[in-house]
Amino acid sequence: MDKTYNPQAIEQRWYDTWEENDYFAPSGTGEPFCIMIPPPNVTGSLHMGHAFQDTIMDALTRYHRMRGDNTLWQPGTDHAGIATQMVVERIVNAEGRTRHDIGREKFIEKIWEWKEESGGTITRQLRRMGASPDWRHERFTMDDGLSDAVKEVFVRLYEEGLIYRGKRLVNWDPVLHTAVSDLEVLSEEENGQLWHMRYPLTNGTGHLIVATTRPETLLGDCAVAIHPGDERYKHLLGEFVELPLSGRRIPIIADDYVDPEFGTGCVKITAAHDFNDYQVWQRHRDETPIADQPHGGLINIFSESAAVRDTLPDEGQLLPAAYTGLDRFEARKRIVADLEAQELLEKVEPHKLMVPRGDRSGAVIEPFLTDQWYVKAKPLAEPAVQAVESGAIKFVPGNWKNTYFEWMRNIEDWCISRQIWWGHRIPAWYDKDGNIYVGRDEQEVRQQHQLPDDLTLQQDEDVLDTWFSSALWPFSTLGWPQQSERLKTFYPTSVLVTGFDIIFFWVARMIMMGLKFMDDVPFREIYIHGLVRDAHGQKMSKSKGNVLDPIDLIDGIEVETLVEKRTQGMMQPHLAEKIAKQTRKDFPDGIPAFGTDALRFTFAALASTGRDINFDMGRIEGYRNFCNKLWNAARYVLMNTEEQDCGQNGGEVELSVADKWIISRLQETEQQINKAIGEYRFDRAANALYEFTWNEYCDWYLELSKPVLMSDAASEAAKRGTRRTLVRVLEAVLRLAHPIMPYITEEIWQRIAPLAARDGETIMTQPYPEADDGKIDHAAVEEMEWVKQFIVGIRQIRSGMDIKPGKPLPVILQHYSDQDKARVERNHHYLQNLARIESIDWLPDDKEAPESATALVGEMQILIPMAGLIDKDAELARLNKEIDKLESDAKRVEGKLGNASFVDKAPEAVVQKERDKLKDIQSTLQQLKSQKDKIARL
Known part of the structure; x- marks a missing residue:
């Protein structure tokens, strides 16, 4: 493995491998598990909301794929009627023409040309995020198959009297000359x-x-x-x-x-x-x-x-x-x-x-009276309300069902016609007298109504609201109205992952249409996530200059390029100047390349159910360090296990208490993570993974392995047991982390898997770890916690007394039990190596101890005699200097908090930050003064 973790060197290579080998296709033999992607606009590019949402969906998909489920993440894009028409209209206008100059047919051809050439930006960016949907079956809302579904639904609803044409009030855009939905206002x-x-x-x-x-x-x-x-x-x-x-x-x-x-x-x-x-x-x-x-x-x-x-x-x-x-x-x-x-x-x-x-236009919307097509919503809404009331569909968090009920129980008829050219043209025809004929095509209309060939029919000029076709998404993408195998297998889908802002516009309409045409709910659960905001809780917007581009976080960007990007197209020079100044202040060195895995882990760690997410750059920096930690841990493991006997082929294996402890903690971590993912608590899953990997496996177990592997006294069976534990636990950690961090886990797994006796071409198809209670050794866990407490106690004394880490220390133990003595004997090699102990003496309770620094392990006292260990005068001088500085800092912060103008006018978060700072200073001062008094008595 390379000495340094470089995400840019591995990510594209692994993604290409996965896609070329069809690893994203449904393949498991277990229960079907299906997620429908909320189709992004074909005109769009990836923003932080997409990146967060798609991370959650991909984590769920990879998790269920590894659990052996027959897993499908269905991808696709939305034709985005108004947005796409505007993009192409601007191109036509730049040529000195209007869409009316070239006519409807030629204009639609131009849109299709644009879609083929420039419409794939967001799907390319989704790939950069490591998304693993079944790209072979990617759909587009204007595909022939989806268009057939739209016509079928329109005709059936019309024949049942649930679609009608009427004159009513709509939101009218006087620039675009079309009705628009509430969501577009x-x-x-x-x-x-x-x-x-x-x-x-x-x-x-x-x-x-x-x-x-x-x-x-x-x-x-x-x-x-x-x-x-x-x-x-x-x-x-x-x-x-x-x-x-x-x-x-x-x-x-x-x-x-x-x-x-x-x-x-x-x-x-x-x-x-x-x-x-x-x-x-x-x-x-x-x-x-x-x-x-x-x-x-x-x-x-x-x-x-x-x-x-x-x-x-x-x-x-x-x-x-x-x-x-x-x-x-x-x-x-x-x-x-x-x-x-x-x-x-x-x-x-x-x-x-x-x-x-x-x-889209920025024009003031006009309530406007006009003839439009409508869907009678109440008959469709009633069963959709009952589906949630009965528990057939579950909202996560559950409180969002109240928002759903409020909208659905007061639903108005839905205006589905739009006065634009790009979209599903309404399948209705008119004769010269204004009579309306609805059918799947003109031929069907003529046959059904026995119209003569010489009767001129004119198709309705309007197209359908984009939400009409996306309301059919869960079944139209699977082949409906044909009864395909994919439809039979994957409908109803398992979970919908979406934001609260489209519960009514999209979620509710999918439920209504699914129940109407499939006689079943479109999904069993709806996971509602919050918005991604900046570190201060502000909504990200171009006018605020606080927008972050996920691709910039993955690849990095220089500060001046970022400034140009954030101010591009701004018509107000003073605002552009303000944003440029703030950007240079926030990112003086630009944004470094964090890689996809660090970004995905950040999203997962912030994903508590339903709450908005404040995206703090400090978090992604921390999780980039986590990637480094995992990489370096793998290098250590490989250096100590490659070309070594790791017990793959049998042989006597002896497990140390540390081996048994880390295996036990792995089982408990697997339980926590599986439970958290099952409850859509990705924050808890990420935290459990982080704590185990960093604090227990890397910081403790790797260190505990050294006394065994480097000892001449340790048996070959003990070394084999430790090597086997090193690779098996790391391999399990990689599988646990893979749904959230796909790239780094794949790269390391390819090297570790053979050592852990794992077969397979990719980590993606490996089984997701599940806890085995039989592997939990409670006695080993208890003993190892005792060992850790002992070592931490001595390390804290070193830190507090400014004693060099490498200096061996004499240790006196007092108020000990027989169990303490036995534990010291069994774990002497750990204590000596990790705490750097020179000697251990046992002091009876009735004997007076010398002036010592003290730590507790249960009832037992750890005493480090201070005489001769430190330069008393130098240490007092150092402490006095630190105390003076902290007292000066405390005085400054107290003055700030004593200033009524600051406390009253500054944001509450800023004031609270100063209060917390003062509290920390005062706590540290107390510790340093106590330390000073102790040293002064020597």
Whole structure:
């Protein structure tokens, strides 16, 4: 093995080997175990959330593969309708054309070309993370097979009356000219204004003052609402106001939606441009005053581009011509100016409000009344709720089922149509009279409805919401609607690993569709993980300049390249400068190459169920050191076992108490890790692995092996036992660690396996370790803990007294038992070598001990006589210097904490850090002063 661990030298080589040899394909003979990857956007690149989530999925996959299960991790990507269309549209625009110039068919061809050439970035990056899905069966939501599934589901739901076409309010992106889902809308607080407008009462008795954040929509008002219990306005119920600038008469109605404390307690109801107002309209639309208005009060005032539209011939003068064609924000300015001119503007005041913007275009989303396709959700939601209530599906952590129930029990019909070109085109056709025909293709439509060949049919221009096809993912990827062997074997899948933010948008819809079309749940368990945040708990975002790229953590990146990456494309120079400065401060030397295994282990160690993850660079540095520790341990083992008799071929084997202890602790660690993975507590599994490997195997057992292997007095059987234990325990550790750290474990295992009498081409297909209670020797564990306590006691005395590690020490033992004497005798070689003991004397309890440094092992005292061991004056001088420095540090921190300005204004975490620092200083001071007093008495 190379002297130094270099992940870049082994990772790509092993990944290529695994993939070329089809090790990722389902092959076990045990129970089926299947995970569906949440399909990333084909336009996407790997971010920290992906890397964390995929680490968990891959760890589970590798774990079950090693347990002999018939394991499938199903990969694939999502066509990402809007996102992908925008990418290719920008390419077309750069050529001086639009998609309309080249037409739908040619544009779709260009998207497919782009997908083939540039759409595989994220799957290449997944490979860098060591992901082991069945790449041979990778799917894409626009594959022919998945497209067939989409059409099949659409037709069946339509035939059952669960899909319909209707005019309703949707989130409308006026730049992209399409409806978008709630998930594609980002709402953030922005500074705005509250306009107070006068609506004259038609009875001539005055006016109502209506407060609004959107004065431009008054053109579409259908009513003014008050709260039914508001005594100020009760007498006006049934009266009318004249809509300013329009001249229309609209009623005053009462509804519980109105907050009497907001504004004036009078709310304009614009049913076609506000989701809440739409609900109010639905409750009151049958009332004569609303029904008598044009369009029954549902008045759409905007075009697809959010400009004031023309009045149609059959509407009369519904919308004032003065505003026709004006963009909504320009119309706002004009309307406010006209209200002011007519003395109908009471006042304007600053007001913070949540503004919804499209996540792709950045445009303010407009609630928009339009014809769309919908799925009736309630009939599908009821069995989906029952599946979780009955325990057929289990959420981990369990509290997320409450979020699921809240959404599902209040579910609205699902708008599934999008006004773009890239996606699954809706399988519906229209004749010239507007009649709708739904079928799997035009030929089926004509046959089913006996339509003549000369009847022209036009397919619906819209495509389906991306979530529609991804809702079918657990069964469409396995071959449905064909009854393939993969479908029969792997459906229902075992567990879904996903974030809480798409429980409704994706998880719930998969459950609804799975139950509807497969008559079974799509997965048995849903493991919900948190978000990956920065070290301070802040959400990672480009505008904050705190985004970490997983590939940069694996390969490393120079600071100036990182600065360029973080500031690229920023339109605000001051923000780019601020981020560049902070990046140079945080990473003055750039980011070193940590390798994939260290990154994966960091994710696992942080993966407590359901909580957000604060990614601290200190953790990944620590786990890179853990990789080094494992590598160096393997080098030590190989140097002491290669070309040696390790008991593979029989021969007498004698196990020492240390051998029995480490074998026992291995069994206990295997129990802990298997239990933790079964409960999705990867943090506990990683911690148990770390503690055993670093603190027990490397720090203790390797050292305990030296007195046996290097002793002329030890028998060959004892040496053989220690060599066998060295390789067998290390080999088991590698198998325990493999699901989390695949590369380093494979590299080392190839060298260790023959010594441990393990056959096989790869660690991936080796059995995962399971504890054998029969190998736990409780007496050996107890004795070894005694030995460790003895050695640690002496080491602490050395450290406290600043005695050199190599200096042999005389030891006096007092208050001992017969068992203590026997243990010293049995383990003398360990104590002498690891504690560097010169001699051991037994002091009766009735004899007075010399001035000594003391440690306890149970009731027994370990005494190290101090006379002659240290230079008293030099040690006192050293201690005085340390004490003075710490007292100065304590005074500085106390001053900081005594400063009310600091305590009140600094973040709580920063203040707590200073408090903890003071506590540590005071504790160390106490120990040093005690030490000083003891030495002064010599």
